[in-house]
Amino acid sequence: MMNDLTKIAKRNILLENQILVATLGICSTLAVTNNLFNTVIMSVGVILTTGLSNFTVSLLKDFMSRKSRMTLETLIIASYVIILDLFLKAYLPDASKTLGPYVGLIITNCIIMGRAEAFAQSNGPLLSLWDGLTAGAGYMLVLVVIALVREFLGFGSLLGVRIMPEGFTPWTIMVMAPSAFFLLGAFLWMFNAFLMKAGEKK
Amino acid sequence: MNKESRFATIFYTSLITFGFVLVLSLINFATLGKVKQNEEIFAVRALLNAFGIGYKNDAEALKIYEERVSQFAIDDFTVYTTTVDGEERVASIFTGDALWGSIRFAMAFDKEVERIIGVDFIDQNETPGLGGRITEKWFRDQFVNKRIPEGGLTLRVGGTGDYDPESGRFDAITGATSTSKSVERIFNRAIEEMKRKLGGGQ
Amino acid sequence: MNVDPILLLFASIFTSNVVLTNFLGMCSYISISKDLVSASGLGMAVTFVMTITTALNWFVYHHIIVPLNIEYLRFIIFIIVIASVVQILEMLIDRVSPALYMSLGIFLPLITVNCAILGVTLFMQIRNYNFIQSLVYGLGGGLGWWLAIVSLAAIRKKIDNNPVPPGLKGTALTMVTIGIMAMAFMGFAGMIRVQ
Numbered sequence: 140m141m142n143d144l145t146k147i148a149k150r151n152i153l154l155e156n157q158i159l160v161a162t163l164g165i166c167s168t169l170a171v172t173n174n175l176f177n178t179v180i181m182s183v184g185v186i187l188t189t190g191l192s193n194f195t196v197s198l199l200k201d202f203m204s205r206k207s208r209m210t211l212e213t214l215i216i217a218s219y220v221i222i223l224d225l226f227l228k229a230y231l232p233d234a235s236k237t238l239g240p241y242v243g244l245i246i247t248n249c250i251i252m253g254r255a256e257a258f259a260q261s262n263g264p265l266l267s268l269w270d271g272l273t274a275g276a277g278y279m280l281v282l283v284v285i286a287l288v289r290e291f292l293g294f295g296s297l298l299g300v301r302i303m304p305e306g307f308t309p310w311t312i313m314v315m316a317p318s319a320f321f322l323l324g325a326f327l328w329m330f331n332a333f334l335m336k337a338g339e340k341k
Numbered sequence: 342m343n344k345e346s347r348f349a350t351i352f353y354t355s356l357i358t359f360g361f362v363l364v365l366s367l368i369n370f371a372t373l374g375k376v377k378q379n380e381e382i383f384a385v386r387a388l389l390n391a392f393g394i395g396y397k398n399d400a401e402a403l404k405i406y407e408e409r410v411s412q413f414a415i416d417d418f419t420v421y422t423t424t425v426d427g428e429e430r431v432a433s434i435f436t437g438d439a440l441w442g443s444i445r446f447a448m449a450f451d452k453e454v455e456r457i458i459g460v461d462f463i464d465q466n467e468t469p470g471l472g473g474r475i476t477e478k479w480f481r482d483q484f485v486n487k488r489i490p491e492g493g494l495t496l497r498v499g500g501t502g503d504y505d506p507e508s509g510r511f512d513a514i515t516g517a518t519s520t521s522k523s524v525e526r527i528f529n530r531a532i533e534e535m536k537r538k539l540g541g542g543q
Numbered sequence: 544m545n546v547d548p549i550l551l552l553f554a555s556i557f558t559s560n561v562v563l564t565n566f567l568g569m570c571s572y573i574s575i576s577k578d579l580v581s582a583s584g585l586g587m588a589v590t591f592v593m594t595i596t597t598a599l600n601w602f603v604y605h606h607i608i609v610p611l612n613i614e615y616l617r618f619i620i621f622i623i624v625i626a627s628v629v630q631i632l633e634m635l636i637d638r639v640s641p642a643l644y645m646s647l648g649i650f651l652p653l654i655t656v657n658c659a660i661l662g663v664t665l666f667m668q669i670r671n672y673n674f675i676q677s678l679v680y681g682l683g684g685g686l687g688w689w690l691a692i693v694s695l696a697a698i699r700k701k702i703d704n705n706p707v708p709p710g711l712k713g714t715a716l717t718m719v720t721i722g723i724m725a726m727a728f729m730g731f732a733g734m735i736r737v738q
Contacts (some may be wrong), residue, residue, distance in 0.1 A: 162569070162570070162573050162574075162714050163570060164570070165566065165569050165570075166566050166567050166568060166569040166570065166658045166659075166662070169566040169569070170565055170566045199357060202349075202353040202356075202357065203353065204346075204349065204350040204353070206350055207350050207353070207354045210354070210626070211354060211357055211358075213622055213626070214357070214358060214361060214619060215357075215361065217618045217619045217622055218361040218364070218365055218619070220618060221365055221615060221616070221618055221619070222365070222368055224615075224618075225368055225369060225372045225376075225615060226372070228372065228376045228379065229372040229375040229376050229379065230375070232376075232379040232382075232383065236383075236464070237473070239466065239669055240662065240665035240666055240668075240669050243618050243661070243665045244567070244658050244661065244662055244665065246618055246622065246658075246661065247657070247658030247661050247662075248658070249570045311515050311516055312726075314471070314516070315471065315516060315564075315725075315729065316563060316564045316565075316566070316725050316729075317563075317722040317723070317725040317726045317729070318722070319566070319722075320718050320719065320721045320722030320725060321718070321719060321722040323718045324711075324715045324716065324717075324718030324719035324722060325715075325719075327714055327715035327718060328708075328710050328711045328715040329710070331709075331710040331711070331712075331713075331715060332709075332710035335709060335710060362616065362619075365615060365616065366615075369615040440554070441559075441666075441670055442669065442670030442671055442672075443670075443671060466666075466669055466670050468559070468564065468565075516729075519558075
């Protein structure tokens with residue numbers, strides 16, 4: 140059992156990281172990666188939604204027919220996102236204001252649907268929960284690194300705290316959309332190169 | 342019961358849908374009051390910021406607001422007043438259309454509406470990291486104690502913040518000229534409205 | 544909201560392209576852009592569905608969700624509307640024109656999970672557009688997506704014939720390409736003036 144858990148975690152976070160291997164699910168969060176705090180909130184939201192919807196889908200899989208399965212999965216995912224949205228509105232109103240419509244877009248994050256289809260349909264609830272949580276964690280890892288670079292160079296700060304000296308000229312491009320694509324491209328390149336090297340050694 | 346049969350599909354689908362909608366309604370009901378309270382706090386904080394009154398947290402903001410700010414209405418236009426350092430100040434909450442959607446903000450003036458005391462935004466839907474930067478302190482601080490010239494404030498493109506209270510100018514956000522232009526337009530409209538209402542009310 | 548609809552149309556195609564500035568619909572944007580013909584087919588389907596669903600969701604939001612005071616359920620309702628529109632379109636196109644079905648219909652199932660469609664609906668709602676603006680925004684968003692995916696597919700075709708470091712090949716290089724495209728589209732910002 141323990142072995143299974145580590146294996147799933149290792150697969151989801153490193154070897155088959157959903158962003159790095161399949162480029163899935165970046166639409167909802169990439170837009171807010173110019174701010175580390177927003178990225179963390181969004182990623183935690185994705186982790187919770189993936190985990191809980193995986194858990195629920197696995198729990199209810201005996202009651203879903205082939206025809207209604209996709210619809211019900213979407214319903215479950217949407218429900219968790221609504222809960223998340225309500226929670227943010229009530230307890231983290233500032234974050235909810237800045238994130239705006241992006242919270243709702245978690246529904247169409249392909250990772251969540253992908254894990255529900257690929258894993259939760261054929262595994263037990265607890266294992267599915269773990270699979271969802273780790274798949275989300277792998278997602279968070281990549282986006283947090285991108286957000287670190289973007290906020291640091293784009294604003295000279297981290298989590299809103301100014302780090303660079305007064306004279307530092309912020310890189311405006313880092314605040315804007317193209318830099319997210321460049322950084323993700325560079326990240327993918329490094330990851331692929333690393334995998335190839337590891338492959339050669341074997 | 343065979344889960345692939347038509348009856349089972351409809352039965353379980355409705356059951357699951359009903360269950361989730363019920364849970365969502367309960368959560369929505371439970372957070373409703375809190376969300377409404379947050380909205381009020383946003384308006385209160387924006388008004389205090391515009392007046393230039395400091396506070397440490399939301400509770401203190403509400404307390405100061407209760408004690409020091411009073412309000413009266415001219416037709417359906419609400420004017421908030423307070424006294425800071427022996428000088429009377431007036432403010433109101435305005436709405437205007439920017440590039441992507443409406444912006445709601447609090448703007449405070451001296452009694453004669455010759456100077457802006459300060460501004461703060463309540464709602465805005467501009468792109469995060471670009472037009473959305475109007476909420477940042479460096480942008481808002483440009484309006485602190487600004488003399489209102491004949492014909493209104495003017496926008497300058499290419500600067501990094503105009504903090505001269507006598508200049509009658511403010512600097513645009515790099516990369517978000519359209520939003521900055523909208524701000525110029527809606528701020529001047531707000532100034533006009535305040536002058537008209539207070540002038541007509543005396 | 545009083546943004547000029549014509550301005551909004553151009554802004555949503557060029558300066559605020561849904562993929563290149565808001566990162567919407569990335570999954571299919573990357574996976575379908577390998578081939579120019581399918582890219583164009585999907586782009587057309589997205590434009591079509593986006594225009595219809597944004598207008599329809601505007602109607603549903605203002606005439607059903609707001610009067611019934613069930614705003615917290617809006618995500619689910621929007622998704623249901625989108626899924627049903629896609630289903631109905633698929634059936635209609637199949638019956639009416641088999642030729643069109645071959646070029647457009649096969650992409651329709653992909654669209655329900657395209658976050659650009661839901662994204663544009665959510666932006667329309669949160670920015671409080673009126674009906675005409677929503678229609679124009681849906682159309683512009685779709686056209687912008689179409690333009691972006693066709694350009695990317697054409698560029699990728701050229702890149703395929705060039706030597707590239709092995710690690711950079713594939714998605715990594717596509718990302719860098721999209722980044723450069725996004726910068727090029729930012730250049731349109733000077734073209735559009737607000738009032």
